[in-house]
Structures are given as structure tokens and as C-alpha cells.
Amino acid sequence: METKRDFIWKMGGQQGQGVESCGEILGRVLAQEGYSLFSQRLFASRIKGGHTTIALRIATKEVATIGEHVDCLVALDQETIDLHGREVPEGGVIIADDAFHPKFEAHSGRIMLALPITELAKKYGSLQMKNIAALGMSAGVLGFPENPFYGFIADRFAKKGEDIITKNKEIFKEGYDTAIAAMHGVELGKLATPPKKDQLYLLGNEAAALGAISAGSRFMASYPITPASEIMEYMIKVVHKIHGTVVQTEDELSSCMMAMGAGYAGVRAFTATSGPGLSLMAESISMAAMAEIPVVIIDVMRAGPSTGMATKVEQSDIRYAIASGHGDAEKIVLAASSIEDCYYITQEAFNLAEEFQTPVIVLSDLQFGMCKQSVPAFDLNRVGINRGKLLTEGLPELDTKKKAYFHRFEDSEDGISPRTI
Template sequence: MLEQLSWKVGGQQGEGIDSTGTILATSLNRHGYFIYGYRHFSSRIKGGHTNYKIRIATKERLANADYLDILIAFDQETIDFNAHELRENGVLIADSKFNPVAPEGQKIRFFSVPLSKIAEENGSAIMRNMVAVGATAEVLGLTPETFLSVLNDRFLRKGEQVVQNNMNALKAGAQYIKDQGLDLSDLALAPGDGKERLYLTGNDACGMGALAAGTRVMPAYPITPASDIMEYLIKYLPKFGGHVLQTEDEIAAATMSIGASFGGARVCTSTSGPGLSLMMEAIGLSGITETPIVIFDTQRGGPSTGMPTKHEQSDMYAALWGTHGEIPKIVVAPATAEECFYMTVEAFNHADKYQVPTIILTDLALSMADQTVEPFDYSRISIDRGNVATAEQAAATPEGELFKRYQFTEDGISPRVFPGVKGGIHHVTGVEHTEVGRPTEDTGIRNKMMDKRLGKLEGVELPNSFSFSGDEDYELLIVGVGSTSGLIDEALERLHAEGKKVGHLHIKALSPFPIKSVQSFVDRAKKVLVVENNATGQLKNIMRFNGIKGEFISQVKYDGNPYIPSEIHTFAKELF
């Protein structure tokens, strides 16, 4: 029996491709399998090729496989675009309605199945996706009942008959494959462990993390691929007394965030590259007023509108240095959906502690891919609002004087005070200012204020700034960021099997950069390979900017698709 299997369904957008994959993946996740699912879709609402590739395994996998075991085709375009991924003796199930033509020159098992006809016979052509799920279940050796709980969750609100109709279509698809008398036992899956786990995207996990961190306000403007965070919080934030405001643009989203934070709320907003550009002036305002805000930036293909539904990691420079002038800023980059949750909570604490704008940098593959995740441990969560003046401290402000909101302190972090607190009145302005916030052009105060702000993060290494896996006595060190984590780890497995000594350093804080730690790993390597999804080697250059000394080799990919494990494995193998 197989310990892992790769499956894909494809067709035109609007034909239920997502629901086909979601029903299969969610059902198998509930039966103890580890799932990784990635959607390929166009930047239009209906029409255009789309597919959903799912990896099903008995152990955690955080990347898609190099190959396909099974391809479900709802149209010829799916065969033309995807059949090359089928391994030798893989299975292609195509809807006979479009008179499918099998790919030439490939040794595969090709079946033209009347998916649409079976669906129509069981109530509606719209249930073709359920027939496809049933056919898949039979190939994998799964019973139709495997999918019942998901069907109930998805359709019961429409009535029991709708659930039954979908189950009938699913069973009919399974029965059709069974009636063919085919020997497909080589594709049977080993049983899952039956444990209950979450199945969610990085965007979902970011939304959950924002809730757990105490977010109560989210002003945001929709943009792919960040909109899911906003939609998640639209659904759940009101249940906790919070509010999501859809603003007219990203400028308003960022400035509203500053206002809400000044008022004492924990606040976040979400965007992607073009929106982050629009927020830059407001991010500078957050920096000079020392008002903490949290921004999710889910990177996509650029520049400009670029490729809105495709993967890239090209916002690192913008996140670090996009604002005019100089302000301290925290930029963190989770690598998994699980880290999206925990690092989001940490990011809110960092923002409050250091009173700086904080950017949580994800990428399309991380933000939109579905992953099996262990249940979150809420006992790990703590809330730190930083240096907030008590009522007694504020009340101690001498009569007739203003509160020293920007007081010069030893660590550069001044006491915050929220509106309405007696004795807490002070000026707030985007121009340079004194300790009480009054505008000034005094050169001495200017220098002290700049040094105060910029000194907050000097010498700081945040917790969880990086992770390491692999051999301690490595010859090759592979460095990555964001969603490349699972891919690099899988490449390491293959290199280890070949007797290669390799380490994997994954960077999770771009600012403040963990300089001493990264340098110590680089010093132990004969060669350093930096893997990233952009054209110019941004992570490699950020390492150099921070003074990391070493000879770095770049592997870059910027065609809009994430890496597959074999690409990293092959490239790294040639370095020995």
C-alpha cells in the first residue's frame, strides 16, 4: 500500500474544481492523513484553466510532489497542460463528454469515464465533481462513507435530500470504476492514523492568530492573495466584539489602523505588493509616532499588477526599505501554516513592545495552500502590551504640563498612554517632535529622537528568528525563507539518502536580522545555497546587507510557480 499519493483535478474555473479537491482533501484529513493542497487559478472569476493538486501522505509533507499518480480531467486542456506530470503507469480519468484524447508517448492507464452522464442520471450535471470523488475513492480503496461527514457539513443546511443526492453521485462514480473490473490495487492507500487535526491555509491561520492575539479592529481593502484573511475576520471578529471595515483603499486601511491603535485597540490590516506600496507613507507615520500596527503582506507575482494569482517572494526589499526616511520596523516571515498562527500572536506582542510597525511577510503558496496542522496549543499564547503607562503614572504628570509620550529612555521605548487617561494629554504629529509631541526643528532633539527610535532594535534578536534542520557537520548549507521550508527539507531527505551532508537554515526574521546566529551557521559551511522565488536574489542580498560574510550561490525561480522538491534536490546535488 502507498504511504503517499499525488492527485490532481483540472477544468475551467467555475466548474467546481475547488470543491472537488476540498471534499477529497478534507475527508482524508479527517481520517488521519496528512494533506498538502495547492490551487492553480487564473485572475478571473469564471473561465480559464484551473487545477487543484493534492498530496496525501501518512506523514507530514509541506510541499507538492514532483509527479502525479492520478489526474482527473474535466476538459482536454487539463490533459494537455498536466498529463506530463503523470508517473509511469499513473491513472488518467477523463470525462467522456468532451471526447478526450490521451497524451501520446506516455505509459499511463487512461480511462474515459462518463462523469457528466452519471451525474445527470443521479440528479444534476453539477454533481460531476462528486462522481469524480467517488471514482477516486474506488481507485484509492476508500469507501464512500469516508466522505459522509464532509458532505453533511457542506450540504446539510440545504436539506437531507441534497446530501443524499451527492452521496448517490459519489457512490455511482465508485461503482462505475468497480464494474470495470480493473486491477488498481497498486494505488491503494495505507490507512491514516485516525488522529484529528486541522486542515487550513496560511491565511486562515493568520486570521486565527490575529483573533488569539486580541485583535478587535481590522480596516482592509480586498486584494489577492490576502483577501482571505479579511474574509476570515469578517466572519469571526464580530463574535468577539470586533469590527472589520472595508476601506476605500490601502491608504485608508493603514491610516485607520494607526488611529485604532492610538485609541488602544490591537489592530491589523492585510494586503499584497501593490497595496503595500500605497501604505508606505502611513507606515512612516506609524514609525515616527511610535504607534504599533501589524500588516500582513502576502507576496504575489509583480511588478505592478503582475500576476495576481501566482506565487513569488519579491516584496522583501519593499517590506524592509519601502518607506521614505528611516524608521525601525519588524519584518517576520513564517514558513508553515502552524507558524502563521503562533508568529502572528508574537508579531502583535513585538509591535506593542517596541512600538513599531510590524509586517508579517507570507507568500501565495503559504497563504493559499491547504495544510494539515496539529491543533493549536493556546497555552503557548501570552499577551504583552509593552510599556503602557498606568493611570497612576499618567496622573503624576505635573499640572499644566503635557505627558512625555516620547520620553527619552534608556532602552528607547517610551511609555504609551491611551486617550481618556487623566494626565495623558500630549501632541501627536507626523513631523519631528519633542518628548511631549510638540513640533520642532531643533537639531539636538532631532538627533536624539532619531537615535532613540532607531536604537530600539539595535542588537535585538527576536525569539524564533530562524530554524535549523539536517546534519550538524554539513558541507552544504541551504538557506530559505517562507514557504520553501518544506521543499528544502524534502530535498535534504533525498540528499541524505545519497550520503550528502547538508544543513537547512530557514530565516524567519528579516528585521531585526539574526546576524550573529546566521553568521555562525554560514561559517561552518563549505558552500551556501540560497533558495528563493524572485529574480534578483533578495534574501541573499539582505544577508550581505547585514554584513554576513561568505560565498553565496543563488537558486531563483520567478515564473509564478512554487518549486517542486526535485528542482532543489537536483540543483543542490550538483554543488558537491
């Protein structure tokens, strides 16, 4: 059997059909097994419906892009075959739901497997289980062992009871066996089994949120905007564990001002946005520079001028981040170099914001923010915490009769005044 360097798997269908969750399960299981992964989601800018895909590159050595072909394409509708069928090279496999009577050019050199995805879901009582049937078929075609998936299925559906767990295991198993039988001995090749390793499988947005938490930030104010929303969504999930606060504000301008208020009071605070929101924050950021308020703004860039294209990648805000604002006040702008770096660069941003008492903008983009990658477990001691000239002792007592005030903006040799909580 041929030994391969990587597999690229892609699944497509309509938003709401479980495409993303199928890729999520496949990625999480294989990350636990020690494989290096990179995944990419592409979807329409709609609340529901519209074509969507998730692609997953699976390798034994680190990968940081999605690659240019597809070894295994899973199609839940004809549109997926029409749009992505040609990405499958000769010898590659297309798994298609036979419920829509899939069509593809004859003698193309691809292996077309029309399999009963919808039929299996009906058999087990819910069309929502189509993605688990397709997951089993994918694992069978790609040649991964089935046992690691059963443990993950049990964990994922634990809150829904034993009956749901059992049904999902059974439909996975039947999908797995169905795909292997349909291959008739044809093999895509095999990846070497990697050693188990301590790694995470996460979005760049999640890495940035974890970086903020590790830096000691306990306040986030934000307004949802693609592709930055998942920073706030992750913070909302975990903020109770760190005794912090997340506020979803009425707009981006108020989110920046709230974060500045927290920074003025002495809390490490931040907000997250994309191009249109960064535009609205321009006056606030200038005010933070003038008033010497430390605050971090994470800008997950997207494509195009003005409101742009929310689900497409581009580094479109670089000049604006550096040069926007009023007067001659300069600010610090950092840029992440990888999904892993989204964690460490965010920690650095909080240190710089407090050391120099100024706003710091962290640039990420859709490719980092909304793609998942397996990365080495983070080194919690790599970036220390530096709070700059923050005085907590030796302060004058609050006595209005003596008028012994703290001189917040007192001149200093290096131009940076001490501050307090």
C-alpha cells in the same frame, strides 16, 4: 498490493465547475482520517472561466510541498489532459469525463478511464453535482473507504435538506462503484492507515487570521488583493464571535491609516495586503514609525515587479519591506517559515509592535497563503500576550483647569515611552 508513501491527486477544468470544492471535500475528509496533506490551487486571474486546477498530496507522514508527479488526474475538459497528462507517470490513472470524448496518446502507459461524469450529474438532476460524481470516482480509484465521505456530505449539505443530501450520497456512491468497476482489478497501490490525530487543514492565510485573533486583535481594516484577500474573508466570517470589527476600505492606503488609528487608540489592529498595496502604504508606515504607533501589516507576497502576477508565487517584496520608507526610522520585519508558522509569527508580531511601539511587517507568500496543509492543532499557550508599556492605572484625571496631561512621549531610559488607551 504495493504500499505507497503518498498519493498525488489533481483535478482540472474551468473555473466555476466545482474543481476547488471537490478538492476541499477530499482534503477535509482525509484530514479527519489522520492523513497528512498539502494542497495547491492554480487558477487564471479572471472573475470567471479560465483553466484551473487543484492538487492534493496525501501521505502518512508530514508533507510540505505538492510533489512532482500526479498519480490520479481528473479531467473535466480536454485542456486538462493536454496541459497535465504528461505529469502522470506510467501506471498512473487519468479519469476523464466521457462527455468531451477525451483524447490522449495511445500506449502511453497511463490508464485512461473515460467515465460518465456529466451523464451521472444529469441523471441526478444537476450539472453542479459533477464534482461529487468525480469525488466518488477519485475515492474509488485511490482505494479510500467510502463511509467517511457520507458523513461529510451530510454535514456540508445539511442546510439544503434531506433530498439534496440523499442525492449527493447516491451520486458519490455510483461514481465510486463505477470507477472501481472500470479499473478491472488494476490497483495504484495502497497507503497505510494512519492513526487519528488532532490536526487542522487550513490555508496559511487562515492560520495568520487565527494568529491575529489569538493575539487579541479585534480590528482589521483591509482592501481585497490576491493573494491576501482570504485573511480578510476569514475575519469577516468569524469577527462576530469575538466582538471585533472588520472594515473593507476604499484602498490600501486608507486600510493602513485606519489600522494605525485603532492602534493609536489602544486596540491591537492590523491590515493585510500584497506588493502593490504595500507600496501604497509606505508613507503611512513611515508615519507609524515616527508617531510610535503599534500596527501589524501582513504582506502575502506575489510575483514580479510593479503590479506583478497575482496568482504566481515569489518572495518579491523582501527588500522593499525592509528598506522602504522615509528618514532613518527602522521597522521590524518578520517572515513566516511554514503554513503552521503563519499562526505563531503573527502572534509574535503583535507583541513586538506594542513592546517597541512601531509598525511590524509580517512576510508570507502565495505558497503559504493560498495553499492548504494539515498541521498539528495550535498550541494556544505557546506565545503569550505582551502589551509593552501600556498604562491602565495611575493616570492623571482629565481636568482641563489643572492641565495634568499624560506625557505620551516622555523621555525614558530605554527610549520607549509609556502609552495608554
